[in-house]
Amino acid sequence: MRPAVPVLLALLAGACRHEPLKLPDPNQRRTSAGLGAGDTLEIRVFDEERFDGEYQVGEDGAIDFPMVGSLVVRGLDKDAVAHLIEEKLADGYLNSPHVTVQVKQRGNREVSVLGQVNKAGSLDYRDGLTIVQAVSEAGGLTDFAAPKRVKLTRRTGNGDETITFEVSLSAIIEGRAEDLVLRPGDIVFVPETWI
Numbered sequence: 001m002r003p004a005v006p007v008l009l010a011l012l013a014g015a016c017r018h019e020p021l022k023l024p025d026p027n028q029r030r031t032s033a034g035l036g037a038g039d040t041l042e043i044r045v046f047d048e049e050r051f052d053g054e055y056q057v058g059e060d061g062a063i064d065f066p067m068v069g070s071l072v073v074r075g076l077d078k079d080a081v082a083h084l085i086e087e088k089l090a091d092g093y094l095n096s097p098h099v100t101v102q103v104k105q106r107g108n109r110e111v112s113v114l115g116q117v118n119k120a121g122s123l124d125y126r127d128g129l130t131i132v133q134a135v136s137e138a139g140g141l142t143d144f145a146a147p148k149r150v151k152l153t154r155r156t157g158n159g160d161e162t163i164t165f166e167v168s169l170s171a172i173i174e175g176r177a178e179d180l181v182l183r184p185g186d187i188v189f190v191p192e193t194w195i
Helices: 004-016 078-090 131-137 169-173
Strands: 040-045 053-056 062-065 069-072 099-105 110-115 121-124 150-155 162-167 187-190
Touching (some): 078 099, 131 150, 131 169, 131 187
Parallel strands (some): 110 187
Antiparallel strands (some): 040 053, 040 099, 062 069, 110 121, 150 162, 150 187
16 A cells, blocks of 8 residues: 555646746846936036925926926936936026936835745836736746735835735736736735645
């Protein structure tokens, strides 16, 4: 009777084995130098101290600049922001303004991919990064991953409050669900399978 136990276990293991989920190859990792929500800029206008100060990029990707109003700076680098402000100030406010912009502090510009992936950790956030791309960049799923029960945790914008929802990578890969675009600070957790 003893030899039958290993045979039975081998049969059960074979019956439980499933085809691993194939993720697309990750695009080459691009780090975005562009600005995003939460970034803090130090802006100086030559000989115009009334404009000098620190400005934070809001959730809408804009800063509120004196006399000019709301300026969308999301995705721009510091030189492009300086040029944009110079253009706006030259349009009826100042003659030949000279603006300098420095990035004082970056907001959370990373996405964390944790759990049953081959290279758990943080990835540089970039515009348009999806959950499938992030898992792929984290080395793909391990043999013990549960791709139908992936958890995505995201800040709500109300202090430290977060929401967590379940995502099926299998459904996304098979075209039955839409791939989710991530936001800076998102946490993707791939749990272990029950089998």
